[in-house]
Amino acid sequence: MSPQLTLQTPLQLPPAEIPNYLSKLWSNDDSGNKGSNTFCLIIWQPAWMEQKLVKSHRVNGPIIGNQRLDLVEAARQVVLDEELPHSTPPLDESVHSTVSLNKTEHKVEDLRGQHIDSAISDLKPRRLITLAPTIEEVNELETLVAAYCPLPEEGGGSSACGDVVVFRGALNALKHGLNIVEKVIPEKLPSWLWWNGSLNEAPELLERLTTSTRRIILDTALGDPDRCLNFLQEKIKKGQAINDLNWLRLRTWRETLAMVFDPLLRRKALESVVKLDIDIEGNHPVQGLLLTAWIADRLNWKLLECTTNEVGLLQGKFERFDKTIITSTLTPLPIGHPSIHPGAIVGLRLICEPNQKPKDAICVILAAESGECMRLEAGGMARMELIEEVVPSQSNSLEMDVARLLSSSRGSTSPLLASAAPIANKLLNLSKSN
Amino acid sequence: MNVSLPITNPLRIGLRQERVIPPQCLVIFGASGDLTHRKLVPALFELYKQRRLPSEFALIGCARRPWSNEEFRQRMEKALKDKVERNKNEWDNFAKCLFYVPVDLQKEEDVLRLKDKLEEIDQKKATHSNRTFYLSVSPKFYGSGCKSLASAGLLGDPKRSRVVIEKPFGRDYKTAQALNQLVQTCAQENQIFRIDHYLGKETVQNILVLRFANTIFEPIWNRNFISSVQITSAETVGVEDRAGYYETSGALRDMVQNHLTQMLTLTAMEPPGHFDPEAIRNEKAKVLQSARLANEHEPWKCCVRGQYSKGGSQGYPLIGYRDEPGVAPTSTTETFVATKLFVDNWRWQGVPFYIRTGKRLAKRLSEIVLTFREAPVHLFDAAGGCPTSNQLILRIQPNEGAEFKFEVKSPGSGMRSRPVEMEFSYDESFGEPSDEGYVRLLADAMLGDPTLFTRSDEVEAAWRLYTPLLELIEDSPWQLPIYQYESRTWGPSESDQLLAKDNLLWRRP
Numbered sequence: 009m010s011p012q013l014t015l016q017t018p019l020q021l022p023p024a025e026i027p028n029y030l031s032k033l034w035s036n037d038d039s040g041n042k043g044s045n046t047f048c049l050i051i052w053q054p055a056w057m058e059q060k061l062v063k064s065h066r067v068n069g070p071i072i073g074n075q076r077l078d079l080v081e082a083a084r085q086v087v088l089d090e091e092l093p094h095s096t097p098p099l100d101e102s103v104h105s106t107v108s109l110n111k112t113e114h115k116v117e118d119l120r121g122q123h124i125d126s127a128i129s130d131l132k133p134r135r136l137i138t139l140a141p142t143i144e145e146v147n148e149l150e151t152l153v154a155a156y157c158p159l160p161e162e163g164g165g166s167s168a169c170g171d172v173v174v175f176r177g178a179l180n181a182l183k184h185g186l187n188i189v190e191k192v193i194p195e196k197l198p199s200w201l202w203w204n205g206s207l208n209e210a211p212e213l214l215e216r217l218t219t220s221t222r223r224i225i226l227d228t229a230l231g232d233p234d235r236c237l238n239f240l241q242e243k244i245k246k247g248q249a250i251n252d253l254n255w256l257r258l259r260t261w262r263e264t265l266a267m268v269f270d271p272l273l274r275r276k277a278l279e280s281v282v283k284l285d286i287d288i289e290g291n292h293p294v295q296g297l298l299l300t301a302w303i304a305d306r307l308n309w310k311l312l313e314c315t316t317n318e319v320g321l322l323q324g325k326f327e328r329f330d331k332t333i334i335t336s337t338l339t340p341l342p343i344g345h346p347s348i349h350p351g352a353i354v355g356l357r358l359i360c361e362p363n364q365k366p367k368d369a370i371c372v373i374l375a376a377e378s379g380e381c382m383r384l385e386a387g388g389m390a391r392m393e394l395i396e397e398v399v400p401s402q403s404n405s406l407e408m409d410v411a412r413l414l415s416s417s418r419g420s421t422s423p424l425l426a427s428a429a430p431i432a433n434k435l436l437n438l439s440k441s442n
Numbered sequence: 443m444n445v446s447l448p449i450t451n452p453l454r455i456g457l458r459q460e461r462v463i464p465p466q467c468l469v470i471f472g473a474s475g476d477l478t479h480r481k482l483v484p485a486l487f488e489l490y491k492q493r494r495l496p497s498e499f500a501l502i503g504c505a506r507r508p509w510s511n512e513e514f515r516q517r518m519e520k521a522l523k524d525k526v527e528r529n530k531n532e533w534d535n536f537a538k539c540l541f542y543v544p545v546d547l548q549k550e551e552d553v554l555r556l557k558d559k560l561e562e563i564d565q566k567k568a569t570h571s572n573r574t575f576y577l578s579v580s581p582k583f584y585g586s587g588c589k590s591l592a593s594a595g596l597l598g599d600p601k602r603s604r605v606v607i608e609k610p611f612g613r614d615y616k617t618a619q620a621l622n623q624l625v626q627t628c629a630q631e632n633q634i635f636r637i638d639h640y641l642g643k644e645t646v647q648n649i650l651v652l653r654f655a656n657t658i659f660e661p662i663w664n665r666n667f668i669s670s671v672q673i674t675s676a677e678t679v680g681v682e683d684r685a686g687y688y689e690t691s692g693a694l695r696d697m698v699q700n701h702l703t704q705m706l707t708l709t710a711m712e713p714p715g716h717f718d719p720e721a722i723r724n725e726k727a728k729v730l731q732s733a734r735l736a737n738e739h740e741p742w743k744c745c746v747r748g749q750y751s752k753g754g755s756q757g758y759p760l761i762g763y764r765d766e767p768g769v770a771p772t773s774t775t776e777t778f779v780a781t782k783l784f785v786d787n788w789r790w791q792g793v794p795f796y797i798r799t800g801k802r803l804a805k806r807l808s809e810i811v812l813t814f815r816e817a818p819v820h821l822f823d824a825a826g827g828c829p830t831s832n833q834l835i836l837r838i839q840p841n842e843g844a845e846f847k848f849e850v851k852s853p854g855s856g857m858r859s860r861p862v863e864m865e866f867s868y869d870e871s872f873g874e875p876s877d878e879g880y881v882r883l884l885a886d887a888m889l890g891d892p893t894l895f896t897r898s899d900e901v902e903a904a905w906r907l908y909t910p911l912l913e914l915i916e917d918s919p920w921q922l923p924i925y926q927y928e929s930r931t932w933g934p935s936e937s938d939q940l941l942a943k944d945n946l947l948w949r950r951p
Contacts, residue, residue: 045570196568198498259457266453270873275451306452416462419497424456 018122018152018174026151026173027191030135033155033171044132044169047414048199050189050217051138053120054209057083057099059143060107062116070117073140073204074125075406080348095290095342097350101206109143118142121174124156125407131414132169134197137189139213140176149181150174151188179210186216198419200225202410207231207239223249225413227406228294229257229349234440236294237433244429249420251413254295254349255428257402261299261353261374262424264399268372277360277370278307281328284336285357285384289343291320292351293436296338299353300324301431302424309334311431314438322439332363347378353399357384359392370395377401451873458492463888465498467560467569471547471587472578473503473514477608479521481639482578485880487525490536494885498568504545504556514542539567547579547587553594560596571599574888576606584611585624592628606635606887609700610691611896614912615905622898635887636901640701640808641894642879644868645842649708649810650722652836652844659834660713662814664789669831671795672811672949673705675838676803678930680750680760681777685768693747693779694908694915697799703904704896705838706733706795709810710785719893723900729785730903736782736794741910742921746937748778750802753929760802760929774924777801780937781911794944798937802929808838811949825852825860835949842876843867 021029034043053073062069066082083098090106097103121138128136136156152174173192175185193199201217202225209231218224224243228236236254243250269275284303288296304311309326312333316322322338341354358372369392373384378401385396404412468486470478489495503514515537519526526533543559545552564571573596577587584607588597597603607625612618625634640646653659662668675697681688688696707726710733714721736744754760764771778800785795814832822829833847843866849859868876886894896904905912914922925934932938932948941948 198568262453262457266451266457266873269451269453270871272870275873278452303453306455308452420493422456423493 018154018172020150020152023149023151023175023185023188026153026188029153030171030173030192033153043171044134046132046134046170046197048135048137048194048197049128049133049414050193050199050201050222051121051136052201052203052205052210052213052217053138054141054205055120056101056143056205057104057107060104060109061086063109063143064107066107070119070123072123073120073138074123075348084345093342094344095346097290097346097348099348100350118176120176121152121172122154124172125405125411127405127408127411128414129156131411133414134170135192135194136170136172137192138172138174139182139189140174141179141182141210142177145178146181149177149185151185152176179213182210183213186213189217198223200414203227204406205230207235218243218248220246220248223251223419225251225253225410227253227349228298229254229292229351233292233294233297233436237297237429237436240425240429241433244421244426250425251421252298252425253406253409253413254351255298255422255425256409256413257349258295258299258302258353260399260402261356262302264374264397265303265356265358265372268374268395268397274370277362277368279329280332280360280362281307281358282332282334282361283357283359284334285339285355286337287339287341287354287356287383289341289346289352289354290350291340293320293322293338293340294432295349295351295353297322297432297435298425298428299356300336300338301428301435303358304336304431305424305427311434311438313442314435315442316439322435324435324438341383352376355384357389359389361392369393373397374399450875454873461885461889462494463489463496463499463885464572465496465568465570466572466574466888467500467502467563467567468574468576468884468888469502469504469556469560470576470578471504471545472580473542474505474507474509475578477578478503479518481878481880482576482884483518484522484525485878485884487522487529487533487536488877488881489885490539491529491532495539498570499539500563500567500569501540502556502559502563503540503542504547506544506546508544509542511540511542515540547583547590550590550593553590553596557594557596571602572888573603574606575603576608576887578608581608581610585621588625588628597629597633600630600633601890603629604633604635604887604890605629606637608637610695611636611700611901612905613695615902615909618901618905622902626898631898632890632892634898635892636896636898637883637887638700638704638896639879639883640704640838641896642877642881642883643838643842644876644882645836645838646705646708647882647894648844649705649836654713663812665791665793667814668793668812669815670793670813670944670946671709672813673702673709673795673797673809674811674949674951675702675705675799675808676805676932677799677801678803678806680802680929681763681766681769685766688777689769689773689775692775692915693777693799693801694911698779698781698797699904699908700896702797702799703730703907705808705810706783706785706797707900709812710790710795712789717893719891722893723897727897727899727903728787730900730907732787732790733783733785733795733903733907735907735910736784738910741914744783744940745779745781745911745922746925746934746940747776747915747922748780748800748925748927748934748937749773749775750777750800750929751926753802753931762926762929763801774919776915776924778803778927778933778937780933780940782940783907796941796946796948798933798948800927800933804930804932805951806840807951809949809951810836810838812836813946822849822851822857822859824849825858829859830861833949835951841867841869843869843871 055073061067061082062071067078086103087096120140155171157169200223286296312325314324320340324336326334354376356374361369371389371392373396545556591597612621707729710729711725714725749763751762763777780798783795812834829849835845837843845863845865847861850862852858852860925936927934
């Protein structure tokens with residue numbers, strides 16, 4: 009499905025006039041349409057990489073803010089051109105910071121907030137508010153507003169169901185405009201914030217926008233791991249609804265591992281796990297930590313300690329219900345063609361050794377479809393029953409994942425994430441303190 | 443099997459990727475009744491525990507009794523005692539979504555008062571005017587109930603309001619047709635959800651997956667390879683406290699016209715073009731249009747009715763149907779029925795479908811048995827005298843799963859064959875128990891997904907199929923006599939003769 013544009017060219021209005029204009033927008037509709045009664049989505053949409061690549065002519069404009077293939081390919085080319093390590097994730101901050109802009113003025117159309125992915129527009133959001141920071145230091149805040157409706161693929165069409173509001177300008181200008189942003193968020197509808205950027209950036213804005221009643225969508229693969237896990241845990245502790253795209257991407261790993269132990273005769277083996285090894289791409293450990301934490305939580309392991317070494321290998325120790333020690337290892341690997349998501353899991357190995365019956369030991373190896381598991385297959389596992397599964401890659405775009413969360417979350421944090429995040433955070437903190 | 447093995451896979455808990463119901467207000471009429479506390483509220487609580495209910499959710503119980511919100515909550519808590527004790531915090535939160543409004547559906551002012559309450563709850567719980575009305579009332583109020591709702595303007599928005607109607611939908615073809623016409627004047631067909639809880643069972647839905655997600659079954663799923671089909675739904679319990687209803691209904695109306703016929707349609711239907719509610723229901727309706735009693739002109743020749751008599755043991759005696767409280771001592775209501783059908787289409791022409799159901803039978807089970815044709819030449823001696831036909835058995839309940847019976851070589855120097863069973867069990871293969879049918883169906887109704895609900899033409903066609911039998915029972919019951927059978931047996935011996943005429947036997951599971 010292709011992204012959809014607003015019905016009309018957005019109207020540029022002075023920021024102060026926006027709340028008043030929006031309140032009249034629907035009352036003037038002759039058909040009596042009052043707009044959909046669904047939710048409001050606020051999107052932090054920096055699109056730093058896209059801004060730089062479009063402005064440096066590495067990809068064609070306009071800037072739309074949606075994840076697209078040509079952008080990722082151009083970013084991979086930057087990694088090669090700038091001789092960055094091949095294992096650098098293409099959308100990493102280190103990649104776009106190396107892209108230099110020409111001094112010559114090159115006016116690029118910026119359609120952020122007006123180019124709505126159909127996965128999201130299908131849900132008929134009542135109001136989409138996009139905060140679009142610019143790389144230029146433009147102090148003036150630009151505000152645009154338009155009505156929109158999702159157009160069905162098979163034609164036809166429906167009446168307008170919502171509106172879009174775009175706030176565009178430099179970071180400072182956006183900060184100053186926050187009062188107006190807050191005024192245009194409908195009070196009676198659930199509101200979501202999708203922080204589509206690193207958690208390190210614009211902390212003041214992030215804090216202001218994540219009020220206690222707002223449901224948050226973020227990606228803990230973006231930003232400093234400590235910051236990501238602390239933020240996650242803090243919001244969970246406060247009872248705020250928080251959804252993590254990095255956690256969502258783990259679903260096929262969780263499902264595949266659960267599937268291995270679905271047959272009744274294998275379930276007993278879960279009580280005799282002695283070792284867990286997880287390989288991840290690069291140095292961002294959050295996804296690996298969350299998977300480790302989920303397993304530990306589900307199997308009632310008690311975390312004892314965690315250490316790290318100079319190459320970022322994290323080694324944890326857990327205690328099983330029968331006091332047996334379980335070791336977990338998180339190994340960062342340099343991958344030649346990395347995923348766009350930093351720290352994506354490459355493989356998992358789980359070894360179960362019943363004390364009484366060593367002959368019944370089993371070794372479960374899960375490997376990402378895109379990777380390989382030869383490293384995990386080595387190490388004397390031949391004496392065990394080997395169960396190997398390939399974990400399917402997910403080709404969903406970021407927007408599709410967000411739409412999935414918007415349509416499937418009932419406005420609270422997943423209990424599995426709520427239980428796993430504190431363990432993941434503790435693992436990381438212990439590794440730092442040792 | 444080792445009993446100490448965990449029932450649920452701990453890694454499986456919470457992993458379901460289910461559709462989440464949109465903001466919703468569910469109104470149950472007949473909230474003081476048995477179904478509400480035995481099935482509906484437990485199913486909703488299960489949905490709540492599975493985090494499938496939205497935070498913007500309200501359940502309004504309606505009945506004539508003058509209960510308060512608090513009293514309704516307490517009664518439901520008491521009814522769900524075991525579940526509540528295990529999940530006290532969750533129940534306390536769920537109970538906050540429960541409300542009660544005393545309503546007599548026949549009184550206009552009561553329905554208007556309910557409308558005001560719904561608007562108030564819309565504001566309070568942000569349910570966006572999405573409303574599902576569940577008619578768990580006496581069947582005689584289905585039509586007037588829909589009319590009252592429509593008159594109050596509560597069914598006016600086809601995208602936001604829908605009505606769920608319990609079985610039985612009519613007593614025969616004519617009454618079902620009249621009821622359809624009446625409810626269709628109150629709401630559009632896509633707002634009407636006729637519920638058959640059998641369709642909510644995982645194993646019934648699995649018939650579709652087994653047939654249409656595998657390439658090995660569909661090529662042999664026809665008259666060229668299958669010689670007969672048996673569909674059985676057997677209960678060990680008697681009429682219990684439902685004598686009042688059962689006396690006016692009987693096994694044919696209570697079980698065959700709906701549950702067993704739905705299993706028949708799923709077994710016999712053609713593959714739909716795509717997995718779409720209308721495509722599936724079109725194919726099911728086509729099966730019913732092609733189905734007929736094996737002998738429509740002399741229907742007594744293809745049907746056996748029975749009634750349980752006393753039985754059991756000295757220590758555990760069981761009374762007969764006519765001695766049950768609320769049952770007439772001369773009752774001719776059938777508690778057992780077995781019949782033979784044909785589906786006259788290219789796929790099934792000439793293949794008999796045997797259907798039986800009964801109370802106080804030897805075992806509690808529901809299953810579909812597809813018996814394959816015999817091998818054309820018997821090359822080997824069989825341990826049992828002659829080789830048994832291959833059978834595919836779909837176990838609907840209990841011990842949900844499937845098994846396939848086929849011949850293998852018996853160990854030894856000769857070449858003797860004997861049958862063995864290859865088995866799939868839901869409990870052993872999946873790390874979590876299946877949901878009750880109502881969990882799935884209530885969720886689907888609130889999602890507005892009609893796939894597992896019966897369309898008007900299906901209901902009418904199902905009644906039409908059994909009309910010759912119903913007319914016979916009404917007009918000349920002596921032609922379809924009631925045979926007594928001992929409690930906890932497999933029904934009257936006449937039902938065995940129904941198959942014996944075709945050189946077949948009922949499967950004894």
